[in-house]
Amino acid sequence: MISIRSLHNSASGAGRCPYGILFLVCFWAVFYRPPVLLGQATNPIRVDHVMDIRGGFNQPTEVAIGKTGRIFVLDGANNKVKIFSQNGTFVLGFGNPGTRNGEFDSPVGIDIDAHENIYVADTGNRRIQVFDRNGNYLRKIDLSPWSARPVEVEVQEGSSLVYVSDADNHRILCFQKDGTFNFAWGDLGERLGELRFPGMTATDSRGDVYVVDILNGRVQKFSPHGKNPRQIGELGVLPGQLFRPKGIAIDDRSRVYVSDSYTGLIQVFDKDSKFRGILSTKDALLRLTTPLGLAVDANRRLFVVQSALNKVSVFILLDK
């Protein structure tokens, strides 16, 4: 039997109290976490700032690059699409608030096809509008039969498929370019293949569809027909994890860039969904203000919409 006194005495010399040592060991084992330095864990991927594009934006959301290198910015709160040359010179803008053809109601998503036709997710009007490269209205895809709230439109390169993120119903709708409905997938949930507020999308050279699953804190990769879901990242605050993923872009090396509007970081994953690193400048992590839409052009320039700053920042990817 051990009295209080003996317990007190044992504390004065560990060697005389095996329980004390045992206690400390247990305590250490339970609570100790090895320190991880962010700089070591992030595997920084170097970028250099090239320029900023300021076009009188008001909380823009997305940027897209045409085949000719022209830059298309969706200036949604202004209900306009603004087009810039490769060097950031303003070319033209179009769109006004309203419900008629060619008018917008707080659009959120944009994409460009191989002919530089412009696809706009006209969110408030629940439709996709298509314009030619000069901003002339061509046609629309009415989404009201699906009660969809489109926040993104993605034209698959080399095919006639158009993917639409429906944030109200947590699913992806797939149409032909002429508006013919193909199929849909996804439902509200946390499991693989389920979505919770799907946002921006991207397609890779194989036609796979990458969907930013915003409130699930991840990106899901689907086959062109919405099958075989795989997960990139997970909800969290550690490197390789995502808290508020928003923008996504895939470069010519199949690297997947994902912006996080809360942390302000852009993380990079490879085609096998493995975390590759975090974009960094020479001195530190590249921490932006509310980064949303991403795009990479043929010159390996990364375009980032910094919504709260009302600008599009351009970086050159320096990794080889």
Next chain:
Amino acid sequence: MVKFIFIVLCGIVFQLGSADAITRRPSRECLLCHVLWFDDFKTDAQTLLQEKESPIVIAGAVGLASSRKMCDSCHDGYVFDSRVKVIEGNPHHMLKKPPDGFKLPEDFRLDSNNEMYCGTCHTLHDISGGETVGSTPFLRRANERSEMCMACHTGKTEQQGSTNHPVLRKVNYVSSFEGDQRGAQFGPEGEIICQSCHNSHGRRALAAPLSNSTLCLSCHPKEKHLIATKHDLRTTLPEATNIKQKRAVDSGPCGACHVPHNGIGKRLWARRLEPGNLATQMCLSCHGEKSGYQTKRLGNFSHPTNVEPVPNAETPPKLPLYSNGLFKQARGRVQCPTCHDVHRWAPAALAAKDAEKAEGDASNSFLRLSNHSSSALCIECHDDKKQLITSDHNLTVTAPNETNILGFTAVDSGPCGACHVPHNAAGPRLWAQPISGDQDFVSQLCSGCHRPNGAAQAKLIGDNYHPVDVVFKDSSGARAHERADTKLPLYDKDGNRKPEEKIVCMTCHEPHVWNPQKTGALRDYTHANMEGDAADSFLRKANFPSSDLCKVCHADKALVDGSNHDLNVTAPEAVNLLGQTVKESGPCGACHLVHNSPYRLKLWARPYGPVSEQDSIMVALCTSCHSEGNIAANKIPLIATHPEGKLITNIMQFNAEKKDYTLIFDKTGKEVNVGNLSCPSCHNAHRQSLRGNRVKDHSGSDLMEKFLRTLSHKTVCSDCHGPEALFRYQYFHDPVKRAEISKK
């Protein structure tokens, strides 16, 4: 026992170790906002976040979970789109410190910089009672009746209706309100609440733009007619500012004169006010001399305000009356808005075409009723004047092109406006015609038109007419104000009605009432320039069948009624010099013409009768009837003349009473003291009976009913001849004897 102690110690250690940590693993839902609750923050792992903060939720403190950055991470368009609602306009001054002295309720939070942010009003853990009318989820307090708004904006609901717009009252809401689309809300019972007008989110703090006052007009649709009128200050006074230093183009047309909060005076007034009657000063803030604006002025002579409606008139049913504070009252007073609807250029369905530029007339000019064809506005109060509309004094009928002092034709100014203008009048009585210095003002009221080349040149009064501008005295010498029964008004030279003043045209004429015996519009007014008679002609009293008007002043002549000299009795078909029968001229008018008499003497209305060279012209008045071929040919005295060449002295002139004394006239009809007798020396043409009552026997056989004058002896002869008068009469007035005398 050892095991027991170990367990207890472990428990103690765990207890100590968890003092700064979360003991339960948070759910995934919590982590979506409570980012610091990730287990990774319990370790030394380097997270992606820059912020370092305790993961412990401290009541009242602001953490990352409730930062604006966290809100924006979902409300950026992808999960919810609050870009336009919240971020764009920043109407609620987010990320700004509250003003000095602003007392924020304890349950409303500021962020770590002591600035307002989303969490000031919202909390994710809804305590407002859910999503009901007027309520938004995630509010810190229920706000169905703006309780939450008023918790901060305490001064905005005081003095409702005066300086602040009323709230919590039911309104007639227009469903097409543009604010619908901007989330305007009303209380659970349809009351207006703060959120009816204000949008705490969005491009602006208002549910609809100010530029066209869409917001105001949604509940005040009648006021929309102000748009594009001269009261739309955006175009008429574009540089003028209200008390908030806003120009009309910024405040909107309503905001130029009204502000919903912190107005001055009453009615949310937004413009500078001079001391005085509020109801008037509100208008004068633009139309007053001190306004400094190039606006319409009222002039020195303007319709009175802050007065009771016309005495004895019914409360105008179609016009509002107001208190000094401009609240409608059934027993209120006449104020500017009694006649003017400042929000509507033209009443009723009249189009406000070119209302910004066009000079107004009686059909518009912000009048509540059109004064154009029937002066309906004026008549509402001046009901006693409405007979003018159906008379020749309605110049829109008789002189439509005649212009008033403002240059308006009678057609444009309306019947009343031809002679009176409510503002910028030429003189008293709101006179609308030029006033010259050659005559007293009161005379010009009529002579302005009734003059050669005037609008009423066909109705002149001639060279001989009833005297005007004279003090009234009756036969006893009493002046009007000394008589209790004087009914006709007397006026001073400025047109003020005073009992001790003088006779003017308006003493006998009421220019607004054609027929004093009728009220309202006259059905028998069928064409312009109708000829009047003794019963109408704008006379204050009818002069037929009895000469009631004349009798008011000439009471001693009233006994002519019913006598043989009342031609309505003895010669009703006889006509005077104007061709009027007695019915048309009245009994007095058969012998006297008030206007246009060819004779100055007694304004005689009949052709003079024969008179000898020796006789006074006064004889001609009598012989105009009492001569061969005239209406009283049967009443020619065989011996009519008093002995000729016998000058006599009028002894009765010294009689103190001078009552009906024997008159002596010279040849011109002037009263003299020494001369020959003539008919009126012995006869009073206006009193047939010496008994002083109405004549019963028109045969003339009664000596007491022969129009004789007398003083005390009942016989006119005895007044001069004393007791021998009878003998003289019997001798000299016997035709046979007199004939013999004459031969001698």
